[in-house]
Amino acid sequence: MQHIIDRFISYVIIDTESDANSENTPSTNKQWNLANKLVEELKAIGMDDVSIDDKAYIMATLPSNVDHEVPTIGFVSHFDTSPDFCGASVKPQIIPNYDGKDIILNAEKNIVLSPNYFKDLLLYKGQTLITTDGTTLLGADDKAGITEIVTAMEYLIKNPEIKHGKIRIGFTPDEEIGRGAHHFDVEKFGADWAYTMDGSQVGELEYENFNAASAKITFKGKSVHPGYAIGKMINSMLIANAFINKLPQEETPEKTKGYEGFFHVHHLKGSIEETVLELIIRDHNKKKFEKRKELIEKITKKINKKFEKQFGENIVVTEIKDQYYNMKEKVLPVKHIVDIAEKAMKEIGIKPLIKPIRGGTDGSQLSYKGLPCPNIFAGGHNFHGKYEYVPVESMQKAVNVIVKIAELTTKEIPVKN
Structure with a gap:
């Protein structure tokens, strides 16, 4: 040997x-x-x-x-x-x-x-x-x-x-x-x-x-003096946090096994003006895999609709890329x-x-x-x-x-x- x-x-x-x-x-x-x-x-x-x-x-x-x-x-x-x-x-x-x-x-x-x-x-x-x-x-x-x-x-x-x-x-x-x-x-x-x-x-x-995809999600914000921020400041980090909380909390790598799929947040970097979240999407079942990607898009649209009047444009930009099957x-x-x-x-x-x-x-x-x-x-x-x-x-x-x-x-x- x-x-x-x-x-x-x-x-x-x-x-x-x-x-x-x-x-x-x-x-x-x-x-x-x-x-x-x-x-x-x-x-x-x-x-x-x-x-x-x-x-x-x-x-x-x-x-x-x-x-x-x-x-x-x-x-x-x-x-x-x-x-x-x-x-x-x-x-x-x-x-x-x-x-x-x-x-x-x-x-x-x-x-x-x-x-x-x-x-x-x-x-x-x-x-x-x-x-x-x-x-x-x-x-x-x-x-x-x-x-x-x-x-x-x-x-x-x-x-x-x-x-x-x-x-x-x-x-x-x-x-x-x-x-x-x-x-x-x-x-x-x-x-x-x-x-x-x-x-x-x-x-x-x-x-x-696994069927696999990656997602890069960019959250935008508006920075103003915190003492005068009411109705004006939009903190992109808090929006990113809200996004993460809308994902199924029991469907993460540390809580799944066997054929169970998951969402895995692996990078998060931000400031008031911009936060970038990176995660991966995994599932053995092709239909469930597609449903997971659809959920990411659904959450994105919901947050964008919530902020469309205040921000004037999409406050969340999502890019999903398939990796392998x-x-x-x-x-x-x-x-x-x-x-x-x-x-x-x-x-x-x-x-x-x-x-x-x-x-x-x-x-x-x-x-x-x-x-x-x-x-x-x-x-x-x-x-x-x-x-x-x-x-x-x-x-x-x-x-x-x-x-x-x-x-x-x-x-x-x-x-x-």
Whole structure:
């Protein structure tokens, strides 16, 4: 497992945080540092057709080693990390033979990773964990996935007795800001289907995800001296607060689970004259998703009507943008691709955990671009923060799943015409 540890750490110490405020692709120049390293590494392990385009999308091929026609499959991961928490100067800590007790991430700052709060830790007693030092995220989302794909390809190259068809791999920038698949060339990739290695706990296998939209809502106001403000001042911050209070109070991320959707207010910045509210809208059910967007518009219109005489124009301006849709619609017609992954897990002793994603991956957008793409566990936990960790054994199991899927795909699987 040391090989996996060394490879993973070589990736996470490179800062690849993406930036939603940038219009470039990749959104940050520092993503190139890992992208270029990956290109050289793929060449070094013996991959064919290694390419990187002007937007840092990486593709490579492992040729088939069977003499009959086999579907071309793909494996995809992203190399950017979330801008939600610091991704610079990552200092991974290795915890061998985890004893099930509190892990001191940072004694000076009293930052503790405790199974009393993060109960999943107890699943990995006796295993080797890689954690943060309490000051950054780790980057297992999704550098664990990249580690697993590269390691699996290397293993297949070194063990040609394991039969497989043509395998394509793809690494993308900017997934964490919702753009990972925007410039992914599905035709160039040339796979019949693919899997993103971007899930969490061992066994996760997902082909349902949220329908997603973002909303940016701007509230206007009028500032006058507070001592003489009666009938004149309009405080945009209070209007924004009223808007938030009209949203269903029980339909937030911290109060929902499973298939339940939500509204999530994630940024609010304002003054008397102008306040900007940013939120995301999520629901697995397409009809409920549309109803959520309609509610935002309905609240907007109601507030605008209330202030139309006093303000003279729309006091609330709402912009809603769809981000991605539930991949289930595109995966169900080719359900055998999920069945293969499920069978692969069972054959190597992993209990599949088939459940909806309470989020989205590159796979959701890729599925709508013509590349059906379920999601498989990469092994990490507590993404996007200082409590992130990954068991090394989980990464090894993900490698084994990739290899087994490649092997199973050579056996009586329909070839796309």
